[in-house]
Amino acid sequence: MNENDLYQDYDVAPNLQFKTIDIIRMGGLKCSCVIEASYLDGLFEAPNRITKAAVELSFSVANSEILVLGKVQGQREVQCARCLKMTLQPFAEEFTESYSTKQEIIDIMYLVRQTIALSEEIRFLCKPDCKGLCPMCGQDLNVAPCKCQPENLSPFAALKGKFK
Numbered sequence: 001m002n003e004n005d006l007y008q009d010y011d012v013a014p015n016l017q018f019k020t021i022d023i024i025r026m027g028g029l030k031c032s033c034v035i036e037a038s039y040l041d042g043l044f045e046a047p048n049r050i051t052k053a054a055v056e057l058s059f060s061v062a063n064s065e066i067l068v069l070g071k072v073q074g075q076r077e078v079q080c081a082r083c084l085k086m087t088l089q090p091f092a093e094e095f096t097e098s099y100s101t102k103q104e105i106i107d108i109m110y111l112v113r114q115t116i117a118l119s120e121e122i123r124f125l126c127k128p129d130c131k132g133l134c135p136m137c138g139q140d141l142n143v144a145p146c147k148c149q150p151e152n153l154s155p156f157a158a159l160k161g162k163f164k
């Protein structure tokens with residue numbers, strides 16, 4: 001059997017719930033679909049969020065188990081930990097899970113949400129060498145340097161004038 005034969009006209013539910021009986025009847029399933037961003041709300045700490053996502057799935061039936069291999073990819077809008085700018089970044093995560101054929105429903109959305117939630121980094125950076133904001137005046141140092149001279153931050157700065 002050609003691998004492409006597994007791609008069927010299967011209507012994937014928007015909530016990514018699959019009936020185990022359907023998967024068994026088809027002897028497996030390969031499918032892909034777009035996930036509405038509203039299903040992925042609240043996965044990241046605000047203001048970070050998922051703006052776009054799509055999933056590719058491969059179900060295979062073996063004995064009393066259904067094995068699922070999946071890949072979710074899309075775009076996330078995240079805040080830079082240094083300069084606080086929001087940037088769009090692509091993301092892609094793979095996952096694998098097995099289910100008993102006795103289970104009525106295979107809830108892929110739960111799996112996808114879990115996978116994405118675990119992928120959140122503690123500190124996003126807009127670029128690896130982001131210069132961040134000046135702690136004195138708040139100027140974005142990636143755009144231009146500010147007038148706060150580093151020597152003004154030194155505890156000896158105040159003494160300097162006295163010994164002139």
Ligand SMILES: [Zn+2]
Nearest residue numbers: 080083126130
């Ligand atoms: Zn930044």
Ligand SMILES: [Zn+2]
Nearest residue numbers: 134137146148
């Ligand atoms: Zn400054």
